[in-house]
Amino acid sequence: MALDHAILVSLLERPGSGYELARRFERSIGYFWTATHQQIYRVLKRMEADGLLDLREVPQQGRPDKKEYSVAEAGRAALSRWLHEPIEPESLRHDLAVKIRGAAFDDPATLIGEVERHHHVHSDRLAHYLAGEQRDFTGPDAPAPDPGRELQHVVLRGGIAYERMTIAWLDDVLATLHRLGAAADPPA
Amino acid sequence: MALDHAILVSLLERPGSGYELARRFERSIGYFWTATHQQIYRVLKRMEADGLLDLREVPQQGRPDKKEYSVAEAGRAALSRWLHEPIEPESLRHDLAVKIRGAAFDDPATLIGEVERHHHVHSDRLAHYLAGEQRDFTGPDAPAPDPGRELQHVVLRGGIAYERMTIAWLDDVLATLHRLGAAADPPA
DNA sequence: TGCATCATGTAATCAGTTACATGATTTT
């Protein structure tokens, strides 16, 4: 149930509405935990009912009221408890790896376009992370470091390392697929 | 629904029972896709009912019959269709990253033991992958390469790269946690 | 005698995704 904890962390960093949280889950915290707005609304409601979150209805002109959630004392305690519990190192779920092994039973060249597409997506993500790192941590206009920011930065460095590793591996995959294609289908 | 496809790939590589598949999902294919036996039995039953798999009941002495599944023509076609469809590059679900950001609201030193534990697990996995690579692909007793094995190898190289990257990142995380601890709690 | 392994499953619950639904405001 790490979505609960991801929400607690995000709301401790800054209180906000379900909508705002959903947007944060598209960037920032979403780099390492995803959730859709439907899921978020459901969980917020449950956590508020359980007393983990406080709710403040903010009336707005011409718009539906905004429900701003913040972390209640019980929520903070729940997060702390979770931080002290060991968690399992996660196991991967990697569709592309399944596809690559499956390609042995089809034409490996089928996958070249797909792998290139993934390569492109990961290159974009890397560029995006690096820009964010520059803006928020290493650039001249970055705010002064404090423990919270240091921890955010080390997590972002993890994302950067992951994207770099993935890109290098996809290069390896592409080279392998081309090699197999060339062997099966030698030039005239 | 990539579990279906992971099962198809595994059964194409070698037919087997639910029990055998469950064990393969603890190693080999399980390096990049996890599933428990309960899940596997359920999915096998459904896929057999849908005509994607063939079932052969193998009577055994003193033991319950073994149900050996193999891929039917329709299953092969379904796999091929899936290989030609684009899939979304997966988004991460990384509990530990959530914890690290959460540590800003608790004592960061809490996490040192946890991070060391993960470091240990990933080091073990890396050693295990490297031994497997030696045994199956690069060592003197490794079978001759063919396209299927080349693809298995490139997937394994991905696992190795992932573990190496993760270990290096966890070193970075540990150094960061120690630095924060030292700053908060200077030596006497 | 007890534990691990082989071999199979059901039931209940929880988490996550997809589709549907509404309605105002702001920007192009």
Add this chain to the structure above:
DNA sequence: AAAATCATGTAACTGATTACATGATGCA
């Protein structure tokens, strides 16, 4: 006039996890 953004939700479905359940064989 249309599209994007702000803001909230329900309902149905699918997928994954956890707990429970059975029973033989073989090893220490």
